[in-house]
Amino acid sequence: MSKRKLSRQQRWRIEKIQAERAERAARKAGQDDEKLAAGEYGAERDGRVIAHFGRTLDVASRAGETPTRCHLRANLEGLVTGDRVIWRAGEDGSGVVVARGERDNVLERPDMRGLLKPVAANIDQILIVFAVEPEPHAGLIDRYLVAAEATGITPVLVLNKTDLLPDEGGELRGLLDRYRGIGYQVVATSTEVDGGLDALYAQLADRTSVFVGQSGVGKSSLIDRLLPDEQLRIGALSEDSRKGRHTTTTAQLYHLPAPDESLASGELIDSPGIREFGLTHLTEREVTEGFIEFAPYLGLCRFRDCRHRQEPGCAIRDAIDEGAIHPERFASYRRIVDSLDSQ
Ligand SMILES: Nc1nc2c(ncn2[C@@H]2O[C@H](COP(=O)(O)OP(=O)(O)OP(=O)(O)O)[C@@H](O)[C@H]2O)c(=O)[nH]1
Ligand SMILES: [Zn+2]
Numbered sequence: 152m153s154k155r156k157l158s159r160q161q162r163w164r165i166e167k168i169q170a171e172r173a174e175r176a177a178r179k180a181g182q183d184d185e186k187l188a189a190g191e192y193g194a195e196r197d198g199r200v201i202a203h204f205g206r207t208l209d210v211a212s213r214a215g216e217t218p219t220r221c222h223l224r225a226n227l228e229g230l231v232t233g234d235r236v237i238w239r240a241g242e243d244g245s246g247v248v249v250a251r252g253e254r255d256n257v258l259e260r261p262d263m264r265g266l267l268k269p270v271a272a273n274i275d276q277i278l279i280v281f282a283v284e285p286e287p288h289a290g291l292i293d294r295y296l297v298a299a300e301a302t303g304i305t306p307v308l309v310l311n312k313t314d315l316l317p318d319e320g321g322e323l324r325g326l327l328d329r330y331r332g333i334g335y336q337v338v339a340t341s342t343e344v345d346g347g348l349d350a351l352y353a354q355l356a357d358r359t360s361v362f363v364g365q366s367g368v369g370k371s372s373l374i375d376r377l378l379p380d381e382q383l384r385i386g387a388l389s390e391d392s393r394k395g396r397h398t399t400t401t402a403q404l405y406h407l408p409a410p411d412e413s414l415a416s417g418e419l420i421d422s423p424g425i426r427e428f429g430l431t432h433l434t435e436r437e438v439t440e441g442f443i444e445f446a447p448y449l450g451l452c453r454f455r456d457c458r459h460r461q462e463p464g465c466a467i468r469d470a471i472d473e474g475a476i477h478p479e480r481f482a483s484y485r486r487i488v489d490s491l492d493s494q
Pocket of ligand 1: 311312313314315340341342343364365366367368369370371372373426
């Protein structure tokens, strides 16, 4: 937008439009309150936000059911996909959200101005996808793990394209053992072989997951396989939202059908923004705590403000010498902390 000054008349028009908008929103909320009071809405039900579009939301009470387009009571702001809500169905097929439930956790991303904004809530696990190709370097995996740990959501490593693994497993085998040794779950997948997603289905069952990972590792391919029916994906959006201009950017909660009766189904929250989740806005302390195997040694260094560099009596560096902390992980740690310093 050009920086020219607005004329008085233009300013007046903008103010008028804004006032009209605010008035419309207030009137709508007032009508809702009246309808609520008059019992025009059904009983309160638990639900979950499937997608949000500005002032309206899609809400579903049961996994996989067709969502109901709901608006919000005036005092409710900042709901995101995955939020648990209490809502009431109206007679005209729409509904109203009357309260938000407690959040277990929330995934945030910086907006255009660099301010952190919540994009999804109540996620059980962040699936960090990496692949035999493009070859993962441990440093990148560590960055994802640290970012995931900072959200408080459990990270799980997903090694995709196992069909491309050399027979003996190559160097990746050692890398995976390192992460398993620290306590991380590692799931192997391939979209190219029969049964290549079996372990992934088991991991997804009964949980709400998000997929993250660098370009080309196969996130889209995996999600396409998990949601094979295009209709299913589009059908998850109610009629109105398909026309909504936020359709492509808003986070969407999908119900993942179970491949057979032996497995429960899962939920997936996905958006282009979520897939790009990465290391942002972390403090040195968050990075240190993100290396979970350091935990038993933190606070044991001789100096209380030890940064684990040249200081004598450093418990972290002693742990490396004793083989309790992998030197590559420590090298990653240093690289991440140094990158914070230079920001
Ligand atoms: N051999 C093999 N190739 C795969 C597998 N999964 C995905 N690919 C291929 O890897 C390439 C990248 O896959 P995408 O699904 O586009 O990767 P992505 O992570 O979504 O990438 P972005 O959209 O850039 O973030 C495609 O050519 C896929 O066909 C697999 O299990 N084995
Ligand atoms: Zn130290």
